[in-house]
Amino acid sequence: MTYIIILIVSAVAQYFLPWWVIAPIAFAICAWKSKTAFGAYAAAAGAISTLWVGYAFYLNLNNDGIMLHKIAGLFSENIKFLKILPETPTFFVIMAIIGSQVAGLSAMAGYHFRQFFK
Amino acid sequence: MKFVKFIISLLAAAGLTYALNRPLGAIPALGRLFSPFEGFWQNGESKLNLPPTDLQLDGVQDEVNVVFDDNRVPHVFAKNDHDAYFTQGYLMARDRLWQMEFYTLAASGRLSEVVGERALELDRYSRRMGMADAAKQVYENGKTNKIFDEVLNAYSAGVNAYIKQLKYKNLPVEYKIIGYQPEEWSPYKTILMMMNMRNVLNGGSDDFRMSNALSKYGMDVVKDLFPNYPSNESPIIPIGTKWNFTPVQVPAVPAQTTATLSTSETVAFSVPQHSPEIGSNNWAVGGEKSATGLPILANDPHLQLTLPSIWYQMQLCTPTMNVYGACLPGAPGVVIGFNKDVAWGVTNVGSDVMDFYQIKFKDNTKKEYWYNGAWKATSMRVEEFVVKGRPESLKDTVFSTHHGPIVYNSASDKNINQNVPVGHAMRWVALEKEGTDLMAFYYLNRAKNYDDYHKALTYYVAPAQNFVFASNQNDISISPNGKLPLKWKEQGKFIMDGSNPAHDWQSWIPVDQNPKVKNPARGFVSSANQFSTDPTYPYYLGWRFAPSERAIRINERLEKMHKATVDSLRMLQNDNFNVEARRILPVLMKILNADSTETNNPAYQTLAKWNMKNDANEVGATIFERWIKELRYIVFEDEFPMKDLKSPMTYPSRNRMWDMVVKEPTAKWFDDVSTKDKQETLQDVVKHSFKASIDSLTLKHGSMSPENWAWNKVKSTDINHLGRLSGFGRQDIPNGGGAGIVNATTELNGPSWRMVVQLDKDWPKAYGLYPGGQSGNPASPFYDNMIDKWAKGELNELLFMKSKEYKSSRISGTVKIIKK
Numbered sequence: 001m002t003y004i005i006i007l008i009v010s011a012v013a014q015y016f017l018p019w020w021v022i023a024p025i026a027f028a029i030c031a032w033k034s035k036t037a038f039g040a041y042a043a044a045a046g047a048i049s050t051l052w053v054g055y056a057f058y059l060n061l062n063n064d065g066i067m068l069h070k071i072a073g074l075f076s077e078n079i080k081f082l083k084i085l086p087e088t089p090t091f092f093v094i095m096a097i098i099g100s101q102v103a104g105l106s107a108m109a110g111y112h113f114r115q116f117f118k
Numbered sequence: 119m120k121f122v123k124f125i126i127s128l129l130a131a132a133g134l135t136y137a138l139n140r141p142l143g144a145i146p147a148l149g150r151l152f153s154p155f156e157g158f159w160q161n162g163e164s165k166l167n168l169p170p171t172d173l174q175l176d177g178v179q180d181e182v183n184v185v186f187d188d189n190r191v192p193h194v195f196a197k198n199d200h201d202a203y204f205t206q207g208y209l210m211a212r213d214r215l216w217q218m219e220f221y222t223l224a225a226s227g228r229l230s231e232v233v234g235e236r237a238l239e240l241d242r243y244s245r246r247m248g249m250a251d252a253a254k255q256v257y258e259n260g261k262t263n264k265i266f267d268e269v270l271n272a273y274s275a276g277v278n279a280y281i282k283q284l285k286y287k288n289l290p291v292e293y294k295i296i297g298y299q300p301e302e303w304s305p306y307k308t309i310l311m312m313m314n315m316r317n318v319l320n321g322g323s324d325d326f327r328m329s330n331a332l333s334k335y336g337m338d339v340v341k342d343l344f345p346n347y348p349s350n351e352s353p354i355i356p357i358g359t360k361w362n363f364t365p366v367q368v369p370a371v372p373a374q375t376t377a378t379l380s381t382s383e384t385v386a387f388s389v390p391q392h393s394p395e396i397g398s399n400n401w402a403v404g405g406e407k408s409a410t411g412l413p414i415l416a417n418d419p420h421l422q423l424t425l426p427s428i429w430y431q432m433q434l435c436t437p438t439m440n441v442y443g444a445c446l447p448g449a450p451g452v453v454i455g456f457n458k459d460v461a462w463g464v465t466n467v468g469s470d471v472m473d474f475y476q477i478k479f480k481d482n483t484k485k486e487y488w489y490n491g492a493w494k495a496t497s498m499r500v501e502e503f504v505v506k507g508r509p510e511s512l513k514d515t516v517f518s519t520h521h522g523p524i525v526y527n528s529a530s531d532k533n534i535n536q537n538v539p540v541g542h543a544m545r546w547v548a549l550e551k552e553g554t555d556l557m558a559f560y561y562l563n564r565a566k567n568y569d570d571y572h573k574a575l576t577y578y579v580a581p582a583q584n585f586v587f588a589s590n591q592n593d594i595s596i597s598p599n600g601k602l603p604l605k606w607k608e609q610g611k612f613i614m615d616g617s618n619p620a621h622d623w624q625s626w627i628p629v630d631q632n633p634k635v636k637n638p639a640r641g642f643v644s645s646a647n648q649f650s651t652d653p654t655y656p657y658y659l660g661w662r663f664a665p666s667e668r669a670i671r672i673n674e675r676l677e678k679m680h681k682a683t684v685d686s687l688r689m690l691q692n693d694n695f696n697v698e699a700r701r702i703l704p705v706l707m708k709i710l711n712a713d714s715t716e717t718n719n720p721a722y723q724t725l726a727k728w729n730m731k732n733d734a735n736e737v738g739a740t741i742f743e744r745w746i747k748e749l750r751y752i753v754f755e756d757e758f759p760m761k762d763l764k765s766p767m768t769y770p771s772r773n774r775m776w777d778m779v780v781k782e783p784t785a786k787w788f789d790d791v792s793t794k795d796k797q798e799t800l801q802d803v804v805k806h807s808f809k810a811s812i813d814s815l816t817l818k819h820g821s822m823s824p825e826n827w828a829w830n831k832v833k834s835t836d837i838n839h840l841g842r843l844s845g846f847g848r849q850d851i852p853n854g855g856g857a858g859i860v861n862a863t864t865e866l867n868g869p870s871w872r873m874v875v876q877l878d879k880d881w882p883k884a885y886g887l888y889p890g891g892q893s894g895n896p897a898s899p900f901y902d903n904m905i906d907k908w909a910k911g912e913l914n915e916l917l918f919m920k921s922k923e924y925k926s927s928r929i930s931g932t933v934k935i936i937k938k
Contacts, residue, residue, distance in 0.1 A: 018286075019153035023135045037127075056154035063162025067291070067897030071158050073845020074295070078144075095152040098138060102149065105131035112124035 002033040002040070006047035006103070011055075022048055026103040027110035034111045044107030045100035052099040053092055060088075141297045143507075150286075151294055161291040163898040168931045169212070174938040177204055177275045182935040184209065187917045188928045190892040190900045193433040193442075195922040200272045202436045203450045205935060207276025210430060211303070214447035214894040215280065216290035217426045217840055219300055221448055222307045225314040226250035227501070232298045233841075234506040245501040246516055248523045248549055249317065253309040255551035261305070266554045270305035273450035277303035291896060292841055311448030312555060316548035318421065319581035323389045323472045324662060326542075327768040329376065329613040331758060334767075343770040343787075346608065346661040347653050350701075350773050352669045354584055354598060354645045355633045357652050363631045365656035369606045372620035376612040377476035389472070389525070391768065397664045398465035399691065399860060399869075401644035401672060402588040402596070404637060409681040412877045413588035416687040417454055417463025418869035420862045424840040425847055425902060427890025429454075429871045433919060434563070441563040442884065442918045444871045447894075451559040454873060456884055456918075460565045460589045461875035465645045467582035467598045470660030471547035473609075473623070475521045475616030479541060484517045484524070488617040494520070519543040521616060543616055545623055550601060553579035568593040568636065575599045576629050584645035590877040596643035597634035598650035598659075602627045607658045627657050642676045644669070646860075665772055667697040667858035684885055687874045692911035693860040699730040699742050702776045706745070709804045716805070720822060721812050732861075734830035734854040737822065743829075743856060744815055749807035750775060756791045772858075829854060835863055837889055837905065839896075846896045851889075853909040861911070872913060881920065885913035 006029050013021045026044035034040035060068050065088065072091055076082035082090060138149030151157040168186055180197040182205050187193065192209050196202040210218065223229050227244035229237035244250075261267040281300050293299060332340050398419040405411045421428055429444040434452065443455015454463045479496075480486040486493040496517040503512040517524045521543040554577055561574035571587045575597060578585075582600025587593070603609075604625040614621040633651045635643060647664035675690055676682075707726065710716040717723075721741050728738025750769060758767040769775075778785050783800045790798045798806075812822075820826040830852045839846035855863030862868060873886035889908040893900040907914065917928050 014153070014155040018139075019150050019156050020135050020139055023131060027131070052152075052154050056159045059154055059159040059162050062164040063897055064164075064899075066899065066901075067158055067162040070291075070845050070896045074843055075845075077844035095154070098149055098152050102131070102135050102138060105127065105134055109124065109127040109131040112120065112127045116120045116124045 002029060002043040003047045005029050005033070006044050006107075007051050010048065010103075011051055020102070022099065022103045023106040026107040027113070029110070030107035031110035031114040034107065034114075037108050037111050040107040040111035041104040045104030048099040048103035049096045053096055056092065056095060146295050146297050156287045158291050158294060158897075160287040161294075161895060161897045163893070163895055169933050171931070171933055173933055173935045175204075175208065175279050175935055176938040177279050178935055178937050180937075183922045184933045184935065185919065185922060185929055186931045186933070187926070188930050189431070189904075189914060190930075191431045191433070191917070193435070193917070193919050193922075195435045197436070199436050199438055200268065201935075202434045202439075203269050203272035204276035204279070206432065206434060206445070206450055207273040207278075207303070208280050208935075209276075209432070210445070210447050211277040211280035213892060214426055214430060215277075215300055216292040217894050218277070218303075218311065218448040219307075220292075220840055221314045222310040225253070225310045225317065227503075230503060230505045232296055232506060235508070238503065238505060238512075241503060242501075242514055243525075244317075245503075245514065246523055246525050247317070247321075247544070247546070248516070248518070249313040250310065251499075252549040252551055253313050254306055256309045256553070257306050259552055260309075260554040263554050263557065265560065266557055267305070269450050269556070269560060270308055273308060274303045274305055290894065292843065295843065296841070308449050308556075311446065313548065315446070316581045319466045320471050320546070320548055321389070322391055323470075323474065324391060324768050325472075325474045325610060325613050326389075327391070327760075327766055328611055330765045331767045332376065332612055334765075335757075343774060344611075344661065345774065346611075346658075347649065348666060348771065348773045349777055350670070351649050351652070351666045352673045353649045353652050354596060354643075354669075355635045355651045355655070356638050356640060359635050359638065359651075361631075361654070361656065363628075365631065366604070366625075366628060368604065368657060369609075369620070369624050371606040371608075372618065374615065374618070375606075375608060377615040397468075397647035397668070397862065399644070399646045399668060399672060399862070400463040400465050400584065400586040400596075401642060401676060401687075401690075402461075402586050402594040403642045403676060403679065403682045403687070404588075404594045405592040407641045407676075407679055407682050408876075409683045410876060410878070412590055412592060412879070413461075413594050414682060414684060414687055414874065414876045415456075415461040415463060415586060415588040415594075416691060416872075416874045417465070417586065418691050418862075418872040419454065419463075419465060420867055421870040422866050423835075423837040423868050423870060423889055425837055425890050425896070426840060426894035427870070427888050429888045429890075431886070431888075431892060431916070433917075435919070435921070439564045440920075442916060444873065444886070444888065449556065451556060452563050453559055454871060455563070456873075456875045456877075456882055457563065457565070458881065459567065459591075459877075460562075460571065460587065461877060461882065461884075462562050462565075462571065462585060462587045463873065464583040464585055466647055467584055467600060467650060468647050468660060468663040469582055469598070469602055469650070470605075470610050470662075471580065471582065471603065473545045474613045475519070475543045475545065475621065476613055477519055477521075477524065477541045477543050477616040487519055489520070490617065490619045496524075519616065521545045521622070522549060542613065545610075547580045547582075547601060547603065550579055553577070553601065555579050567591055568595060571595065575632075584647075584650075586643060586645065588875070588877055590879050590882070593637060594643050595634065595636040596645055597632055598645070599629075599632050599634075601629070602632065602657070602659060605658045608661065609658065611661050631657075640677065642679075644672050644676060646672055662771070665858055668860050668862065671695055671697045671860050684874050684876050684883065688872075688885065688911070688913055690860060691869070691872055691874070694732040694854045694856075696730045696732050696739065696742065696856070696859060698746070698772065698776075698858050699728075702746070702779065703728075703730065703742060705776075705780060706749075706804055706808075709801055710808060712801070713805070716808070719812070721808075724822070732829055732854045732856045732859050734828065734852055735824065736829045736854070737824055737827045739829040739854070739856070740815065740827045740832045741811060744811040744832075745808055746772070748811045748814070749803060752790070752803050752807050752810070753788060757787060829856075833863075833865060835868060835909075836866060837902075838866070848902055848905055851905065851909050853911075869908075872908070874913060882918065884916040884918055886916050887912075887914045 030040035227241040400417040443452035558578035646668035855861035
């Protein structure tokens with residue numbers, strides 16, 4: 001449930017607000033809903049991963065992957081080891097890590113916040 | 119304990135979020151960049167990506183219709199000129215905003231604000247040159263011309279209408295990666311954009327290099343090796359053309375023509391040398407030479423190729439004009455193009471319009487300098503640099519004399535090439551503050567005949583261009599045109615004496631006495647950046663223009679051409695014949711031939727069989743180009759070192775060198791001065807350079823084979839991203855050509871727009887393309903879609919619409935812009 005709520009709320013919020021709004025959203029929803037620290041982390045990280053990967057997948061498909069390919073080229077010219085990794089999955093994973101860690105850590109902070117005041 | 123857990127997890131979450139929301143050195147803010155809601159994913163375009171069919175904009179006065187064709191070229195149909203320029207600004211911003219702003223940041227010396235320290239020295243150089251200041255003045259002076267002011271303001275308003283509605287997620291991806299926001303546009307920025315062009319095309323000088331050669335070898339050697347007119351030339355204005363004007367008085371050559379260099383003085387500037395590759399070709403054949411009986415015109419300006427592309431195609435139609443052509447992002451109007459009746463194009467004029475003066479200051483405060491027997495005050499301004507990543511701004515004091523700015527004050531100044539001029543003032547035509555260049559294009563866009571063309575040219579200042587022209591009244595013409603200083607002979611070939619009034623630029627060549635030819639007997643006009651005229655022209659324009667090979671080839675082919683068609687001119691644009699090889703290869707081969715060990719060499723045999731064309735797959739071209747480069751280096755680097763930091767010089771021209779090889783085979787210059795006990799001969803250096811070329815090619819590209827040594831592989835043309843973002847350019851484009859070849863495609867430079875227009879009484883037929891695409895968005899299919907066709911030498915037929923009702927299967931959509 002927490003997973004679904006975070007997913008929906010952050011999808012709507014990110015349309016109007018900067019990307020980091022996922023942090024306060026995960027914090028607030030997990031402070032309200034979560035039963036365990038790990039549960040909070042998993043729900044938020046999972047929700048943002050799903051949302052970001054899903055939306056980026058759609059945008060990437062529409063663009064035939066041209067933008068992703070250019071960005072991958074830019075990064076791998078500067079960070080050489082990226083060249084040996086498969087391009088598309090790598091950049092989806094990087095994105096998912098960024099989104100999920102911000103959301104997951106914020107969710108844990110939210111859970112501990114609640115515990116502190118309980 | 120609970121509190122500790124909370125605090126730790128909060129700090130971790132907040133810290134990570136914060137870190138990902140701000141750039142770290144060269145790494146952009148990764149959170150924002152990777153977020154699919156805001157970051158780079160949002161820049162992915164699908165298909166044509168046209169604006170919505172109805173666009174409401176604050177700023178248009180009436181309804182505007184924009185028809186997009188299958189190459190994403192906008193055809194703007196407006197009911198008044200204001201709306202046309204407004205829409206042009208809006209559409210260019212939509213496709214090229216980042217690029218437009220980048221040019222203005224470069225010209226005004228503000229790149230370090232966005233990219234940080236690494237652009238600081240370049241910025242200091244640009245600020246010292248004073249282009250930003252000049253641009254402001256040009257606009258202030260120009261706006262008294264009401265049309266000029268209106269056009270620039272309408273264009274700016276259009277650009278700003280686009281910028282205003284931009285949200286972060288729609289920013290061009292370069293802004294997201296580098297991490298900054300676009301600023302408001304203004305007429306001043308359009309002039310800055312033109313300043314950038316002046317700098318690219320006129321911002322080179324050989325003065326200090328020549329002064330160094332003069333002080334080392336004396337005037338006789340310099341006159342011999344660096345003549346004022348080459349032995350082998352085919353000037354733009356055909357030899358024998360009458361000058362039908364009464365020349366004005368040319369200033370007398372003063373007794374002393376150069377500054378005296380003191381022995382302790384280091385003369386080295388950061389100013390780049392003339393670059394012959396940044397040249398261009400244009401020509402027009404008259405009706406008697408064409409298949410249609412009316413003129414056909416061709417133009418291909420050569421510039422450093424970049425993505426987003428230098429040019430942007432557009433059609434502008436209003437009650438006062440209907441014009442199509444290549445536009446410069448950042449500037450209103452069409453720069454190279456055609457309308458129903460006329461077509462025109464430009465190539466650069468290589469006249470000497472940047473000179474340096476030695477300045478004697480009274481003391482270290484640099485407040486006064488010696489001029490005409492008295493102390494004269496300098497003016498001073500302080501330039502402030504806001505550098506990204508630096509807490510406080512930097513300051514730099516720039517002094518100016520009546521000649522122009524002191525480019526660098528003292529030898530301890532850091533600058534881009536460690537080439538430091540000490541107390542030298544620069545006089546540069548690009549800093550001319552009068553004139554309204556853009557009006558030349560404004561009138562050309564509306565020209566109906568030769569007289570209109572003639573009038574339009576009088577508005578043009580700099581960078582001087584060879585304006586080629588053709589009309590459907592069967593007139594053809596060409597004119598090296600711009601504001602040209604009236605100089606005494608060889609004025610500015612060397613560093614001049616800043617205290618001597620006779621060394622000042624005293625006046626200008628009257629604009630109606632600029633070289634010009636109309637309907638010459640030979641039936642065609644052409645230019646390839648070579649000498650504007652032969653020495654019978656009454657004024658001195660400069661001593662070094664681009665080498666003449668391209669011009670010679672173009673003129674000999676046009677001479678022979680009958681019943682010319684669009685295709686014959688297109689094929690000439692792609693001509694890869696090597697005129698220099700025709701002239702010198704047999705001579706060099708004969709020298710090698712004397713030794714049988716050389717003739718058995720496979721490289722020798724390849725050269726012997728070579729068809730003298732720089733085609734993509736030719737190995738002969740690879741060997742020859744490398745060889746003459748090596749030979750020139752071996753012959754001259756010992757006596758005229760180009761790379762010497764303290765006292766750089768320049769080599770005598772290739773033409774002069776070949777004269778020497780043929781007519782003065784025992785010249786002392788063939789000797790290598792670094793070998794004390796040995797006297798090298800012409801034979802020695804030819805052999806040595808041949809061997810060195812083969813060795814260096816083998817080292818770099820592997821053993822000789824048609825694959826390893828194919829000319830296109832060795833030359834390897836790259837079209838890089840304007841902001842040097844790796845992965846955003848296109849590398850190793852398969853094509854032939856070369857620096858002295860009509861198809862002047864080199865490693866980084868080349869034909870930035872190719873156009874052929876067949877004039878017609880009813881409606882012209884035009885063809886063209888450039889190596890890139892209409893969109894500046896790296897994620898658009900229209901970012902680089904024309905490159906492959908360009909590399910093959912093909913052209914697109916250009917859709918020139920009679921009206922917005924014009925039917926064509928190539929139309930892919932129409933956008934209606936209405937008042938908000």
